[in-house]
Amino acid sequence: MSIIRPYGDTTGDGMVQMSFTLPVPHDKRAEGAAVQLANKMGMDPALVVHAKPMGPDFTFFVVYGPVNHLVDTSKVEVIERDYPLLAPKDANLAIRKGLRRRLTVVGACIGTDAHTVGIDAIMNIKGFAGEKGLEYYRELKVVNLGAQVAVPELVRRAKAEKADAILVSQVVTQREAHVLNTREMSAAFREAYPEETRPVLVAGGPRFTEQMAGDLGVDRVFGRGTTPGEVASYLVDVLVTKRVRTPNRRSA
CATH class of the missing domain: 3.30.30.60 (D-lysine 5,6-aminomutase beta subunit KamE, N-terminal domain)
Incomplete structure (x- = not known):
């Protein structure tokens, strides 16, 4: 029915x-x-x-x-997960064999957002929903910048750390702050990097939907309930297994 x-x-x-x-x-x-x-x-x-x-x-x-x-x-549109879920040991093995170095992830809450529960749940070793966070993965170098990080500082740290991926969490949504901040972040990284060397941009938060990725200018959006394993598996898929991604760009 x-x-x-x-x-x-x-x-x-x-x-x-x-x-x-x-x-x-x-x-x-x-x-x-x-x-x-x-x-x-x-x-x-x-x-x-x-x-x-x-x-x-x-x-x-x-x-x-x-x-x-x-x-x-029958008319509901959803984005199905298009990558396999990996156990931490399998993700580590794929990174070690595919990159032959650690994969660097830099995360932050940008703008005035001081809510670190989301970014900590994904990145900190304690994790979320019974899963260990990204710090648990031996082949991931995790840099959690915490709350209220200015976009220029995020870009600077990303370059200093030679980041492969950027994770941005946004919880504060008044006056569409989460949308505006994420678009600002995306534009800054696209200006600072050639497209072929730009880090993978990932946004997450309870008011985001996966369908918003193109409008925000990021490669992937994760909504509420996302687990660290899903994020780790996506990063392995896009940065190690496929090594090619189709950039999302904001529509004019």
Whole structure:
């Protein structure tokens, strides 16, 4: 079945729950405004199941109700993983045989982003989701620059370390900061390096989708839930196994 509806209490009843904040004090009029917004979004009837003041001038709502919209799963576009997942020992062996040197990875949170949880989960040895981070791989030289790294400094360190790959994590998303910062980073590396010697550019964060790579000007995007093994396997595939990559460029 490719045509589906949301499920709440019974199959196909279309029930959904959503949350949002309105810039109004919490009172009956505010709850009415929340219902009106939900109705305009296709939820009818809408029930306010939770309302909480967020200071004197804002109210947080959770609303519940049915929608009539259908989803055609046959038209959903996804990017399938196009490289094999490797165990750390296999990744190490491939790098050792293919490069005959260590593969250097430089990572950072750029701009004003101070959230290092994502980059640390991928790069630090403690890892994420039961997998060791990139520091665990003997054939990877990992340089984690941490938080709030300016793009010029990232380029400078990449050149000093002779980086093969750049990993950039972005969590702060207000006013599309994650998009703007990543585009700035991509443009800086393309200006600083000839295309054939440019490091592989990888962006990651909870608000990124894999389909955004071309628009951001990076080679790969990893979203939420990505594990260190997936990143390591991709780097081996693009830098060791294939040795050729198709550059993504922002569309004009």
